[in-house]
Amino acid sequence: MRRRWTGLMTAACLVVTAAPSLAVAAPAVHTGQQRPAAASDEATDYCRGQCHDILPPGANGSATAAQIILNKLTGAKPKHTDDQLGKYADLVDEYAGLTNGKLSTFFNDASFGVPDDQVESRKNPGGRKDVTITRDKTGIPHIKGTTRAGTEYGAGYAAGQDRLWMMDVFRHIGRGRLTSFAGGAEGNRQLEQQFYLGGAYKESELQAQVDRVRDSGPRGRQAYEDVTAYLAGLNRYIDDAKKGLYFPGEYDLTGNADILTGEGIEPFKATDLVAIGTVISALFGSGGGDQVAAALVKQAAERKYGKEKGEKVYEAFRMQNDPEADLTLHDGQRFDYAASPEHPRGVAMPDEGSVTEQQVVYDPTGSAAQGKAAKRAAGKPAAGTGDAGRAAKEQAATSDANLRHKPELAEAKDTLADGVLPRDLFARKHGMSNALVVSGKHTDTGNPVAVFGPQTGYFAPQLLMLQEIQGPGLSARGAAFAGLNLYVQLGRGKDYAWSATSANQNMTDTYAVELCNTDGSPATKDSTAYLFHGTCTPMEKLVRENAWRPTIADGTKAGSYKLVAHRTKYGVVRYRATIDGKPVAYTTLRSTYQHEVDTLIGFQMFNDPDAVTGPESFQKAASRIGYTFNWFYADAQHTAYYNSGLNPTRARGVDPNLPIRASEETEWRGWDPGTNTVPNTPFAAHPHDIDQDYYESWNNKIAEGYTVAGFGDGPVYRSNLLDDRIKAQISGGKKVSRASLTRAMEDAAVTDLRGEAVLPLLLKVIDTEKVTDPDQKEAVDSLRGWLEDGAKRKQTGPGSKTYAHAGAIRLMDAWWPLLVKDEFRPNLGTGLYDALTRALQIDETPSTPGDGVGHKGSAFQQGWWSYVHKDLRAVLGEQVPGAAPVKFCGAGDVAQCRQTLLNALEKAAQTPAEKTYPGDDVCKPGDQWCADSIQQRPLGGITDDLTHWQNRPTYQQVVQFPDHR
Template sequence: MRKRWTGLVTAACLVVTAAPSLAVAAPAAPAPHERTAAASGEVADYCRGQCHDILPPGENGSATAAQIILNKITGAKPKHTDDQLGPYADLVDEYAGLTDGKLSTFFNDASFGVPDDQVESRKRPGGRDDVTITRDKSGIPHIKGTTRFGTEYGAGYAAGQDRLWMMDVFRHIGRGELTSFAGGAEGNRQLEQQFYLGGAYRESELAAQVDRVRNSGPRGEQAFQDVTAYLKGLNRYISDAKKGLYFPGEYDLTGNADIFTGDGIEPFEATDLVAIGTVISALFGSGGGNQVAAALVKQAAEHKYGKEEGEKVYRAFRMQNDPEADLTLHDGQRFDYAASPENPRAVAMPDPGSVSRQQVVYDPTGSAADGQQAKRTSGTDAVGTGAVAESARERSATSDANVRHKPELAQAEGALSDGVLPKDLFARKHGMSNALVVSGKHTDTGNPVAVFGPQTGYFAPQLLMLQEIQGPGLSARGAAFAGLNLYVQLGRGQDYAWSATSANQNMTDTYAVDLCNADGSPATKDSSGYMFHGTCTPMEKLVRKNAWSPTVADGTKAGSYKLVAHRTAYGVVRYRATVDGDPVAYTTLRSTYRHEVDTLIGFQMFNDPEAVTGPESFQEAASRIGYTFNWFYADARHTAYYNSGLNPTRSPGVDPNLPIRAGASTEWRGWDPETNTVPNTPDAEHPQDIDQDYYESWNNKIAKGYTVAGFGDGPVYRSNLLDRRITSLISDGGKVSRASLTRAMEDAAVTDLRGEAVLPELLKVIDTEKVTDPELKETVDGLRGWLEDGAKRKETGPGTRTYAHADAIRTMDAWWPLLVEDEFRPGLGPDLYGALTDALQIDEAPSTPGGGVAHKGSSFQHGWWSYMHKDLRKVLGEQVPGAAPETFCGAGDVAQCRHVLLSALEKAARTPAKSTYPGDDVCEAGDQWCADSIQQRPLGGITDDLTNWQNRPTYQQVVQFPAHR
């Protein structure tokens, strides 16, 4: 819907021409009676100025329509939109000389409270006298309440101030209704479809999650009260913003609000927070679910090599428990979980060529006639198992899209023309990185040091928001996902700090359910019934009906479709196939499905100074979180680690890494199919530790025996970059400081993993003979020089946008895909090679769109580096633990292997930069720096500058507590 565009343009022009300063200012300053002091009483802060953090691009994620238009015309931005982006980006150029005293140049002071000379504003939201929001000069809200209700009310109000539009987008994504809300642009459609099967719920099921937590005990009841207060504060902000006409301009630009009244912005309900939680869970906290891809690799390996040899090849490439993998728990601890048994039962391997993806989109319609008003509606129907059709809330509006308005308006709306979120946001689960935690016995003061944070991607505004929250039972500062920020999720308490990385252990299994027809006729792959405990049972069809109207800027036509999820007791259908000739549906069953909200209790405990008093109580709180995370802790005396996740106990003999034949004998132990409730494995079986000499994590393997989901976790993983630097710092009695550990992190952040870890092996093979061709020798010497200089991807100087060793880096970027294919494809054959590349991408260099995502910063999580490292060492005659039975490079002959490497290298050297870096919507073809650069990908109308590549957490803390309670 596009309401009253003429009025919008007129209002915007008045603001831009008559009072330009208002267009970029924060919402109007509070009235004098609102500028009251925070509640009296100081909060204990044992960090004493030694806690820092950073979260680009800036705290403010809200802009009016006039501000968005002005941004497109002049580049001006609302205050605090990007003021943390510069310090974050500048660390790339300055880290070598970093000292403890200079940390504040690149990080915020994360102390509790706001000194008087750093106060920018104070506000008592809703006129309440039990809470004050004090914003510092970075715009960060410090919420202080004298009552628990008031404190959470303030958290909700602050969330509305900083992230209202984004929260609204995410509650629609969580329901699969983004196009009905924000239009039918391709990006919106693709994003909606990618997510829908992972979070298909009825409204009643979202509400049931809230009720279950409320009834789970005292902490659950408190969480419900916190949510209630949070929503009241959030909805009060919406009311205030509508009255003051400073609500986010994206509502206008997508036609979801009246420019003069704000009508169309709906209040938030508890179920909206559940919908947001399902999105965050899908992105960061669920491991497994890729068993069909693994089955296709195994099938292709057995077809190529025979069953026995093929099994060995499959296991070598799967690397479930590779003996050379970097381990977070490296002192010999062992935690056995989810490994494939020697002789598995009930494995449901698909018949060759029979696998097809489950259809998601149904009944797409064409465009409406010009000038017709299109109605946006959304709803969910549940059909099957006797369920009565149930519809969600409807949202409707009108559109006047037959007139093109002023260019500046079209430009502003054009910022959203491809969709309000990147279409590839869910193309791959994100890796949360990283953590460097060093015990006090290796530090300068005897107190542990931690440099850690999550890599949640780079967006404008950011998915996370910074806040401090102080009130009865609440005392923390840090980052939280917008819409879930009633508690700090990663940050610091009074005398401790904590963070997380994604753990990726398998808590999502794939079941093959036998298909059937209720009338007894022969089943086909398209059948809508399945066998459950001996009875042919109808699948539930969860249907989301979406319709969208035309847009002004991008020419999208009106249309509609239905999103359909087919659900069984064993989860949502993802694929259809045949197994031994019989039709089956492959479903994915996630242990946290219908239980996303349960995790709220663990976060509540993290924020409670009475609940977390040391490493053991921290681990207890972490155990209450159902998502698959590695949790790290540091206080003045101790460090700790805990692996969270709702890990189901499998039936004996089943293989959780391949599809499982569904049936009573193969189900999770203690599983209740009615509510998808399953007991967690015993606490002692979750990897955990206190006071190891150091911990490092970059989504790598956790401990011996603990199987992660996915391929390629072997001797070369990006966590090696951290491990080498930490061990170098503490070797020979070295003492670690906050600055030195930050330097180690940043040095790893600008290093090419292939260059540091694999290039030495490549050069060993090449150096078995002298390179006589002058041009080729120059190329090899260039790579050698780059390696000797640390294999960095760094500019020649600040702002030059030109890399030192640019030719060597370009050569490596062009060489790697050629190298992998030439080394492995001939021996593996096209079918097995294709199945393996589907299961694990070849490369994830900064300029490589990993999972289809470019300019994302996070790099080198997924690739074939371990495969090549092992294979080259075998060629050189080394004994290689865990290697494949076959040697692929040159069929094991070093001279032939050398020929393969040099032949590929020669092609790479001649590949023009424009081919290696083909360009996109933000970069010209051939621009190496730009291809690598980080983009704060717009989630709204304001855009930010590109910055240097660095492989680093989005939100990051640097902490060292000198004292403890």
Template sequence: MLQEIQGPGISARGASFAGVGMYVQLGRGQDYAWSATTSAQDITDTYAVELCSPDGSAPAKDSTYYRYRGACVPMDKLERRNAWKPTLADSTAAGSYRMQVYRTKYGLVTHRATVGGKPVAYTVLRSTYRHEADSIIGFQMLNDPGYVTDAASFQSAAQHINYTFNWFYADSRQTGYYNSGLNPVRAADVDPSLPVKAETPYEWRDFDPKDNTAATTPPSEHPQSIDQDYYISWNNKLAKDYSAAGFGNGSVHRGNLLDDRVRALVRKGGVTRSALTRAMAEAAVTDLRGEDVLPELLKVVRSKPIDDPQLATAVQQLESWQSAGSQRHETSAGSHTYGHADAVRIMDAWWPLLVEAEFKSGLGDGLYDALRANLTVDEAPSAGHGPTGSHAGSSFQYGWWSYVDKDLRTVLGEDVKGPLARPYCGDGQLSACRDALLTSLKTAVGKTAAQVYPGDDNCSAGDQWCADAIIHRPVGGLTHDKISWQNRPTFQQVVEFPAHR
């Protein structure tokens, strides 16, 4: 929701979200602006909680008792029932559902398993759990022109926000950045990417389950800067030498689409609002795979002449698309037809096939499937299997592009910083890698548009533009037509201040 708030100690205009409309979360004050992207540091840990029975007998896997510091204690049972009826604004039929979850002192139960033959419950503990409202103080400060007067005071305000965000600031004199988040201090031998035993040595430092509090890293240890040459962020890694949760950050990230363009503007000098907006708009319709990974793929397949006419034509189409900017863009406004449509279709069909051809034999079926379950192979605009699902717009955040990029550059004999543990494509042999990629490309070329874009409730099979299109959810009687795909964020603003107080 876009709103403007004026009053004693508050002057702000921008976006706010349902339930927290008392302050602007992303926007501008009288002579400064701020915004944010979701950051990637890990403030959530998974614990393996040993189950028990209060009578001392062997526990079952569904036991609701667990061991906490030597005692067998009961889990808390949390329940909530939601119900609704049709209204003039929403004709959804009446219905209801019940939510139930068990909670331990190590967080909410998500799964059950056995470890060393003993039944355990896996729990998830987030440092901000039961402290969600605490961040209101930081937002109050950001909205207060008496508090935020420069980049340093902006950073001070952002320090009071416990959520994990990258915060950016600009006024007529300064720019700034601060990474917020309630980062727990872990034991030295705990890997936050893996489950740990629910035992005292593996707890957060000074952990107190009563109010879910623990020691956290001080503001001085958070990534931050003032007056860097330029800033870009698209949910990429926080900063150099800082780790990120999960998998997928590496040499290729959708942030590259912004970084390359903004860096070129800065080098040229005289950056204007229109030029910066143009760079953002161009990045929003560019296929990350085509811009940053396709060049390596083409080097491999072009390492020898291509004899198959069908493959030669497909490679030429991909090269033409890549030379034109690797965009998924209409030929003209409202045409609902992409330029280089065949190349886009080939790329969409080829990517999951080439990843499998490159990695599956080297990793083995089990490990390959496990890694794919943790990090989706692809998140193209038309992919309904990505974290955001179909027709959501957000694309190319999660995928195997860095793995493919680093592996192919290794096979090509190029310098690779932080290489994979071993080469995978063709077991490191260029000719074998080329054969594997061309075989997968042959399969991709043979797929029809209807197979690549199978259709859904909103789109006919084979409709490439519609498969990518953004579809808004209706609000009551308010609906919106489909719009062309754009890889855009939650809220955008273009702001320049001529002066400061």
């Protein structure tokens, strides 16, 4: 052990040259894997320099142990670790004067290929002559192959160079084995537990997904061959990294590899990619599953107001098809899906007070059995374990005394001590946004303009990676999730670009299965058998035996537990309850469960220039994707939209927005319970469109009649910030440019939604009488001045780290939760109010932690702004479509409502900044700018600077194609 640490510290003192940094490339499927390309076969680029993109912090996501320690000693970082962070952040202060010519200041040139003066390195990975990885001066890999197999080999090799550690983390999460790999820190345990019930698989089931795609036809076979070549390249990189001792230092810092040999890094196999895919699917590509929470709201409303009126109150807050909701397809298109029927059958409402969460953690010892962690262990999300080889045994033997003499190493370990990923990664759905796409009839050149990208959170390194891939049947540049980067998932092809936002339509239903015991004894809520088609059937018990070694940096002791999932034909058990006194289990059945890999074909087609030749063929490719996404497309002539997702067809009369009694009569039509296979609804039934005047999306409602999961999709949604700005740009015959549409996006990105959309109504109520109290008047005037200046959260100047209108912003942040509570809780009552706040959080400011994690960038997606907006208009006597049958603020009296708002405002004014912005591990209490700021949350040993808040996609493209094939 002593020799191991000595070697590590010696390495830190040397001049370290990083291994060439490679961001993973993503190939697309085509027949003829070994088809050679002619020497002069260059990818034609129809964008003519008018395609740009950006992905902070940088292309390189790898650092050796020596580099990590050097970072702690001096702040030095490996090359290309953060060289895209500055220009991404600087747009906040410079967007007002943005022109087309200045786009390259804030974005990368996303043209195909690398000009000679921009080449940083070239490599033939594994010594192969059929693929070259050319890295440009931003560190982005451009992978070009003369054979398909060679191209994919290069993609896998590049993936290892830039994201090996992160990919390893995600394959362990996907199997419920994070803690054994990354340590038993509380954050890791929570994360592992949160994910396990959503993706519990047997190893044979992961392999079955691979085999099913392989045997599904020519494209499936090609995908399988691509995976095989990709894995060969990835595993060759692992071998090279071990021999060269330039593998990621996190392996050594967590005890997973020996610094002198690299022993402990396991090769990847196809099922590892499936495990990674289940994680990404859970994060960004599924909708529904929250029907129990909705049922509790409905029950509370009926208890408070009676059945008939309570039903109307529930519907008003659910906002299933609110007539005022912002629609992506706004030209009168209608697509009916997943709405609640007027007289539903088979609704499974629980007995009052009977719902309990399903236990997932059993037999905890050590750290997991201590303090708060023990209380969370039963039925709460957490973390898991696995083998770490000889390095793990050595790590367990390392003493605290040894580390005290190596403070930099201790600091490097401390970076990973609380868990390798944010605790809220799986606790809630993440917004994947946004998109602004304008038809050519409204643009400066007559060619469509698109500014779009996924809002996938901020990490170091990012979950996504930038790459270009060129080979037989493959031609694309863009971003892909690490470990799934066989193909570019969001980016551009020869003469088209595409992107996505999360759609969140309901494809996950909750079933109530009647419990029983196979021995015929009376069932209880703890029974582990259920009725399936009239037969008492044992639940499958999927168990992960997890044990972790000590985490020296934070004193975490060794520990262990079992993760257990109880699985039925109707999905995994999430809750237990009684219905009319009889015990039931509530399960969640997701249509893509056991079918994550099927989606690979759609991405394959996106990358194939022969498969996507225009908007119609793009829509056909998008229809092959099972995840719930809004897909946007632009070329030189057309724009298009398609909503993907494996949408099941429900039985007639079933309400998919509430729990359903499990029976043959209420099952999905055409469903095969043996393989969880269900036919998708027809292509034409999915929302789709070509050449609408413009499209905008920020996870809002898609089209009239198309029901999305969740509460609160009403007249105020963050997509309104985009919609209003696009309308202003095309009004009166004005023309949109790449720069002007980017300005619109960024202006929305620094705007407080509550300030722009709801504050005018709050002031309208207050202005029904003159404010005479001097303190109240000062607060009101402050808010009014902020509103008149655009309700921005923007600093006074570059680098000031102080907001203009800082006092008004602090007032709004403190006022909003107080006014919502005082406006609604007196009439709703505590029970209904609490049920509603569990279904939809009150607020989501930039500084709102959200499940314990702040600094996330994405803001104003979840909140009660539509509820406040409708209620205040009703109190003011306006006609409000879709309003609740009850007026809440001041019980409907304007004067009382006004006083309620002013009383809450007075409390807000007296609230110290330290309480509004309580501080955390990177900010002091009361520091407003810091509380809002974006943190690239470390997934490894390297950390980055905080940057100014902006509500913007993580990866973003700005494109306008002047030419087409």
